[in-house]
Amino acid sequence: xxxxxxxxxxxxxxxxxxxxxxxxxxxxxxxxxxxxxxxxxxxxxxxxxxxxxxxxxxxxxxxxxxxxxxxxxxxxxxxxxxxxxxxxxxxxxxxxxxxxxxxxxxxxxx
Amino acid sequence: xxxxxxxxxxxxxxxxxxxxxxxxxxxxxxxxxxxxxxxxxxxxxxxxxxxxxxxxxxxxxxxxxxxxxxxxxxxxxxxxxxxxxxxxxxxxxxxxxxxxxxxxxxxxxxxxxxxxxxxxxxxxxxxxxxxxxxxxxxxxxxxxxxxxxxxxxxxxxxxxxxxxxxxxxxxxxxxxxxxxxxxxxxxxxxxxxxxxxxxxxxxxxxxxxxxxxxxxxxxxxxxxxxxxxxx
Numbered sequence: 089x090x091x092x093x094x095x096x097x098x099x100x101x102x103x104x105x106x107x108x109x110x111x112x113x114x115x116x117x118x119x120x121x122x123x124x125x126x127x128x129x130x131x132x133x134x135x136x137x138x139x140x141x142x143x144x145x146x147x148x149x150x151x152x153x154x155x156x157x158x159x160x161x162x163x164x165x166x167x168x169x170x171x172x173x174x175x176x177x178x179x180x181x182x183x184x185x186x187x188x189x190x191x192x193x194x195x196x197x198x
Numbered sequence: 199x200x201x202x203x204x205x206x207x208x209x210x211x212x213x214x215x216x217x218x219x220x221x222x223x224x225x226x227x228x229x230x231x232x233x234x235x236x237x238x239x240x241x242x243x244x245x246x247x248x249x250x251x252x253x254x255x256x257x258x259x260x261x262x263x264x265x266x267x268x269x270x271x272x273x274x275x276x277x278x279x280x281x282x283x284x285x286x287x288x289x290x291x292x293x294x295x296x297x298x299x300x301x302x303x304x305x306x307x308x309x310x311x312x313x314x315x316x317x318x319x320x321x322x323x324x325x326x327x328x329x330x331x332x333x334x335x336x337x338x339x340x341x342x343x344x345x346x347x348x349x350x351x352x353x354x355x356x357x358x359x360x361x362x363x364x365x366x367x368x369x370x371x372x373x374x375x376x377x378x379x380x381x382x383x384x385x386x387x388x389x390x391x392x393x394x395x396x397x398x399x400x401x402x403x404x405x406x407x408x409x410x411x412x413x414x415x416x417x418x419x420x421x422x423x424x425x426x427x428x429x
Contacts, residue, residue: 114226115233132255133230134262137223141269147278147342153222163226 099139100148101182102129104167104175107149113162114140140165148174199235200249202228209259214267223266231255282344287355290335290406294356297331298324319397325405331356332409340417349417353410357403364391364399 102121106112112120118131143149148171151163167175206228213220231252238248256262301324308319332353339352351358371387 113229115230133227133234134256134258134265137227137230138262138265138269141223141266145269145278147281160229160232161225162229163222 098129098182099131099135100143101175101178103139103143104148104171104178107165107167107171108175111164111166113154113164117165143171147171199232199245202232202235206231209256210263210266213263215270219270223270278342281342282339282348283352283355286335286338286342286344286349286352287358289338290331290352291356291359293334294324294328294331294402294406297327318393320401325401328402328405329409329412332406333413334409335406336410336413337417340413346414349414350407350410353413354403354406357399357406360399364395367391 102125103117106117106121106124114133114136118136122130140149140151144151144165147168149165150168151165153161154164156162203225206224210220210224210227213223215223234255235248235252238251239245243251298321301321306321306323308321310317310319312318335353335355336349339349344352
């Protein structure tokens with residue numbers, strides 16, 4: 089099980105990555121992240137929305153109201169150009185971190 | 199099935215956002231809970247259990263309320279302001295000045311209209327371009343996520359900047375008058391400011407605002423068209 093601190097750090101990367109494939113509303117975003125990470129990352133409503141609003145304030149994502157086929161109003165989030173720009177260095181940072189940890193654990197087990 | 203809208207409304211009643219923003223948050227969260235509940239029901243959970251599992255997503259509503267408020271009210275307000283107002287505003291102003299200078303270089307003369315013993319200048323080609331420039335400012339601001347008010351402020355930014363300059367002329371003129379010791383007839387200054395205010399602020403400002411409003415209308419139509427298309 090991944091610890092809470094690491095989860096918090098990866099949450100923004102997860103949201104940006106999932107939105108790279110297309111716009112999604114909050115519930116669908118949480119469901120897809122959970123499915124794709126096989127349950128390692130799980131967002132409750134309380135964890136997801138403050139983060140989405142914060143990312144929207146930063147201009148990384150943009151929400152717009154849309155009406156689904158069931159007639160329900162939903163706020164769909166899209167990646168903005170700023171968000172796309174943010175995604176690539178974030179990915180690199182996390183890849184470097186995990187690479188470093190991998191090397192470290194190999195060394196300590198040698 | 200519980201009334202999720204009402205339940206969320208009650209629990210987030212003290213959320214200190216403006217009415218429209220608060221309503222949007224409540225509707226969005228209620229839709230999330232409703233969808234969670236429906237999925238739990240489809241998975242075969244009894245209604246009571248499904249409600250319980252749905253509510254488990256929020257352990258502390260007061261804490262959620264506080265975190266939503268912080269997220270909505272902080273972030274990068276300065277950066278936002280720069281992208282939504284200052285950049286579109288200054289771009290609109292720079293383009294309007296460049297276009298005016300170009301017209302003057304090309305030899306376009308202003309049309310003069312007499313009004314109360316004074317001549318008011320109208321640069322017709324320049325005035326015609328201003329709605330487009332106002333629309334451009336509003337477009338850039340809206341694209342950066344600017345609200346309607348911010349987009350309209352960006353579109354009339356050149357007129358606002360000139361208004362500020364005119365307002366500054368009063369105290370500066372007063373100080374200069376004191377220093378050089380000359381008595382300037384206030385009625386002449388007032389008439390001149392009124393005339394220039396019409397020439398350079400009121401009429402151009404109205405043209406810029408017309409463009410900004412039109413762009414805002416187009417944005418609203420596009421949003422409603424998108425809603426209809428998805429529905």
